[in-house]
Amino acid sequence: MEADFWHARWDAMEIGFHEGTANELLVRHLPALNxxxxxxxxxxxxxxAQDMVWxxxxxxxxxxxxxxxxxxxxxxxxxxxxxDIAGHGPLTRFSAGSITIYSGDLFALDGAALGAVDAIYDRASLVAMPGSMRDSYSRQLRALAPSASRLLITFAYDQAQMEGPPFSIDTAEVERLFAENYDLTCLEERAVEGGLKGRIPASEAAWRMLPR
Structure with missing residues (x-):
């Protein structure tokens, strides 16, 4: 999505994607990354996200x-x-204790700024990407952290019933994007209680991705 879309969502506090506690699938399945x-x-x-605090x-x-x-x-x-706040090229770096957040465009982040990471946790990132951006997104994350394992959380539903985000990312799309470079395991798939946004039948899945 365009940057203005997300800025407008935050300005209006239209942030239904925000969870006030750590995500259940994160808590249950992070140990699978060892x-x-x-x-x-x-x-x-x-x-x-409170996931970071957890x-x-x-x-x-x-x-x-x-x-x-x-x-x-x-x-x-x-x-x-x-x-602590410091400029870092086109990004701004915020850090306190063991948490650092770069404010700015994900595609402007480089490996030198990010540093080595052991894992990627993606709950609200891939599902925010329309189809036209997903290949670029998957390449960017692989360039940033080629040896990192991943815990990926996705939604799947009839995209004809609702425009994203969150967008529907089914098994075929996960495999298309990642099967060439990762061993994929669906750790859990469950129905979204009450439907996505309270109206669309949907499932939510947790994927373990181990780089080859």
């Missing part, structure tokens, strides 16, 4: 990237901490 204590986890399009609480180092500076500011305000 990460060592202190591992670095990258969270693309992180918003102000990950830090498990002893991991967390680095995110988020287009909306408003979202990043709210995240640290809600943590009641004052982050």
């Amino acid at each position: 990460l060592a204590p202190g591992s670095r986890i990258f969270v693309p399009l992180c918003g102000k 990950l830090a609480g498990q002893g991991f180092e967390v680095v995110g990237v988020e287009l909306s500076a408003k979202a990043v500011g709210q995240f640290f305000e809600e943590m009641d901490v004052e982050p």
Whole structure:
């Protein structure tokens, strides 16, 4: 989606994608990645997700990237901490404790800024990408962290019934994007209780992706 779309959503606080607690599938399935204590986890399009607080609480180092500076500011305000803020090329780096968030365009983030990461947690990033952006997105994440394992959470539903985001990412699309470079395992698939946005029958899946 265009940057203006997401800025408008945050300005209007139309953030139905935000969960106020750690995601259930994250909590249940992160152990499947067999990460060592202190591992670095990258969270693309992180918003102000409480998932990052939970990950830090498990002893991991967390680095995110988020287009909306408003979202990043709210995240640290809600943590009641004052982050260190520094410019980093076209991005702005916010950091406090074991959490760092780059504010700016994911596609402007480079490997030198990100540093080595052990895993990628993607709950609200791929599903935010329309079909025209998914190939570029998958290439960018692989370029940033080619050896990182991933926990990917997707939705699948009849796209004709509703425009995204979140967009429908079915098994065939996951395989198209990632099967060439990753061993894929669907760890869990479940119905979305009450339907997506309360009206569209949908399923939610957690995928483990291990680089070859």
